[in-house]
Amino acid sequence: MTEMFSTMFGQNEAQGPPGSAALGFGSGKQPQSQASQPGQMPTQIGDEGPILRKPGASNEPFYLLRDLPVGNELTGNSNLITHYNLEHAYNKFCGKKVKEKLSNFLPELPGMIDCPGTQDGSSLRSLIDKPPVCGNSFSPLTGALLTGFRLHTGPLPEQYRLMHIQPPKKKSKHKHKHHRLQDPLPQETPSDSDPKKKKKKRDDDPDRKKKKKDKKKKKNRHSPDHPGLTGSQPNSSSLR
Amino acid sequence: MAEKFDNLEEHLEKFIENIRQLGIIVSDFQPSSQAGLNQKLNFMISGLQDVEKCRQQLHEINVPLEVFEYIDQGRNPQLYTKECLERALARNEQVKGKIDTMTKFKSLLISELSKVFPEDMAKYKVMRAEDPPS
Numbered sequence: 001m002t003e004m005f006s007t008m009f010g011q012n013e014a015q016g017p018p019g020s021a022a023l024g025f026g027s028g029k030q031p032q033s034q035a036s037q038p039g040q041m042p043t044q045i046g047d048e049g050p051i052l053r054k055p056g057a058s059n060e061p062f063y064l065l066r067d068l069p070v071g072n073e074l075t076g077n078s079n080l081i082t083h084y085n086l087e088h089a090y091n092k093f094c095g096k097k098v099k100e101k102l103s104n105f106l107p108e109l110p111g112m113i114d115c116p117g118t119q120d121g122s123s124l125r126s127l128i129d130k131p132p133v134c135g136n137s138f139s140p141l142t143g144a145l146l147t148g149f150r151l152h153t154g155p156l157p158e159q160y161r162l163m164h165i166q167p168p169k170k171k172s173k174h175k176h177k178h179h180r181l182q183d184p185l186p187q188e189t190p191s192d193s194d195p196k197k198k199k200k201k202r203d204d205d206p207d208r209k210k211k212k213k214d215k216k217k218k219k220n221r222h223s224p225d226h227p228g229l230t231g232s233q234p235n236s237s238s239l240r
Numbered sequence: 241m242a243e244k245f246d247n248l249e250e251h252l253e254k255f256i257e258n259i260r261q262l263g264i265i266v267s268d269f270q271p272s273s274q275a276g277l278n279q280k281l282n283f284m285i286s287g288l289q290d291v292e293k294c295r296q297q298l299h300e301i302n303v304p305l306e307v308f309e310y311i312d313q314g315r316n317p318q319l320y321t322k323e324c325l326e327r328a329l330a331r332n333e334q335v336k337g338k339i340d341t342m343t344k345f346k347s348l349l350i351s352e353l354s355k356v357f358p359e360d361m362a363k364y365k366v367m368r369a370e371d372p373p374s
Contacts, residue, residue, distance in 0.1 A: 076335025
């Protein structure tokens with residue numbers, strides 16, 4: 001390092017004061033002396049940026065003036081979507097409304113695919129976390145192995161019927177209130193899990209309780225033992 | 241490229257249809273359905289063999305893990321593509337704004353410095369004109 005600086009500035013000492021030569025503000029002859037000595041280009045200290053200019057008269061009055069960086073053709077200044085020919089894709093996905101559910105992407109897939117995969121253990125994440133055992137070849141089942149697949153006759157229990165069930169359609173709110181009192185309870189389906197039944201019962205119960213209370217209050221008002229009874233009431237036979 | 245996906249898609253559709261029919265047989269099983277059930281089970285195994293053969297053609301395909309999260313949540317994976325494009329565009333606009341701001345700042349700075357140090361800035365402009373970007 002010191003040898004490099006001494007070779008660069010060694011011939012310049014006779015020309016000017018050593019301080020100015022060390023700082024790089026020497027006479028105009030310095031670049032010639034430096035050019036005549038090949039292999040003495042200043043090496044870059046680390047890889048922090050572009051190569052530092054040789055301190056010399058050509059850079060006067062500027063100190064440590066760096067070269068301009070290489071101008072890339074592709075920067076954020078240009079529209080990268082048109083550059084990579086993604087306009088069609090952008091219009092397709094961002095121009096139109098993309099439907100939220102997975103069943104809109106895979107309409108022909110049977111079963112309830114819009115439910116989260118963690119609920120029934122069918123998540124892809126679990127497949128990545130616990131990959132299945134691979135390497136064994138798939139061989140068809142022989143007669144002896146097929147004996148394990150002899151099933152009992154009759155329908156499956158309802159809790160295992162999952163394949164053909166569609167998600168329940170949402171009813172509109174204003175209709176729901178009318179049908180609540182008039183229609184009987186909906187038929188049981190396996191898609192209606194127990195918590196939903198319990199929620200319905202819970203929702204009904206407070207209403208039932210309120211109605212019962214109201215009825216009781218009305219009965220108590222009209223009963224002869226009620227303290228608040230007045231003579232104006234036609235049902236009070238005791239006063240007559 | 242598209243042919244590999246079409247091939248795999250076809251095998252998967254057949255496999256899923258086979259499984260669905262298997263489910264129908266099992267949902268209300270009769271003794272006469274045993275032969276059909278055995279056949280469907282072997283079709284299932286041959287379907288898995290076909291899917292495994294397709295795997296070799298698609299080993300270079302990379303799928304981002306974020307798409308799996310969308311699928312696991314029951315959401316359309318096209319929403320991931322949509323959000324990627326929107327984020328890319330937003331970032332592009334942000335960087336363009338920065339570039340434009342820095343360009344304006346540079347021109348303002350040069351003009352103001354030229355007012356204060358006219359000779360030095362003239363030298364600077366000459367030097368920059370002499371040395372193009374390396």
